[in-house]
Amino acid sequence: AQKVTxxxxxxxxxxxxxxxxxxxxxxxxxxxxxxxxxxxxxxxLVFLIRRNSFDxxxxxxxxxxxxxxxxxxxxxxxxxxxxxxxxxxxxCALRPFGRGGSYIPTFGxxxxxxxxx
Amino acid sequence: xxxxxxNPRHLVRRRGQEARLRCSPMKGHSHVYWxxxxxxxxxxxxxxxxxxxxxxxxGMPKExxxxxxxxxxxSILRIQQVVRGDSAAYFCAxxxxxxxxxxxxxxxxxxxxxL
Numbered sequence: 001a002q003k004v005t006x007x008x009x010x011x012x013x014x015x016x017x018x019x020x021x022x023x024x025x026x027x028x029x030x031x032x033x034x035x036x037x038x039x040x041x042x043x044x045l046v047f048l049i050r051r052n053s054f055d056x057x058x059x060x061x062x063x064x065x066x067x068x069x070x071x072x073x074x075x076x077x078x079x080x081x082x083x084x085x086x087x088x089x090x091x092c093a094l095r096p097f098g099r100g101g102s103y104i105p106t107f108g109x110x111x112x113x114x115x116x117x
Numbered sequence: 118x119x120x121x122x123x124n125p126r127h128l129v130r131r132r133g134q135e136a137r138l139r140c141s142p143m144k145g146h147s148h149v150y151w152x153x154x155x156x157x158x159x160x161x162x163x164x165x166x167x168x169x170x171x172x173x174x175x176g177m178p179k180e181x182x183x184x185x186x187x188x189x190x191x192s193i194l195r196i197q198q199v200v201r202g203d204s205a206a207y208f209c210a211x212x213x214x215x216x217x218x219x220x221x222x223x224x225x226x227x228x229x230x231x232l
Binding site for chain 1: 221
């Protein structure tokens with residue numbers, strides 16, 4: 001069984017502040033993917049990033065960066081210089097793969113980010 | 118646009134009626150997942166299907182809910198005799214295969230309101 005915990009229910013920041021969304025996971029599988037999805041007010045889920053358990057290299061994409069630390073089972077997401085358009089609910093998810101894995105993605109409860117102008 | 122298509126986007130039903138939600142996966146995708154999102158909650162897995170096959174339905178309520186993904190046509194999530202607690206957003210996602218690169222692509226969701 002796996003579990004994804006996003007302890008922050010809601011974060012409120014002012015535009016241009018940096019913000020980090022936390023994600024902690026539990027799994028017995030040795031091979032898995034981790035994801036972040038964004039759900040803007042319009043409701044659709046937008047895929048942001050995938051990391052696999054073999055690759056702990058951090059990644060940066062524009063104002064977004066992700067910090068994967070297997071030792072602490074965390075996959076945190078940082079938005080630099082936040083903008084109002086970043087306001088959304090952000091979901092972290094885990095999906096095992098490999099022999100015997102369930103392949104079913106498990107999602108956290110989401111963190112609602114509100115960026116004020 | 119070859120994305121995941123869900124319809125209807127919004128559905129209103131009275132208690133006791135049936136709700137049918139449809140999902141057409143992305144082109145080339147043969148695996149479909151249904152999730153339910155209740156207000157203030159995350160996405161809860163319901164069922165995972167391949168064409169003509171239910172792979173995992175461990176998240177489906179035992180009664181009133183059923184899902185199918187026929188050889189031709191969209192996947193359908195069916196809720197019989199709806200109750201107010203069924204009001205939620207239902208999301209469909211698709212992927213190429215079971216052990217592919219991993220990410221699921223989601224539709225825009227179907228929002229069910231039970232009066």
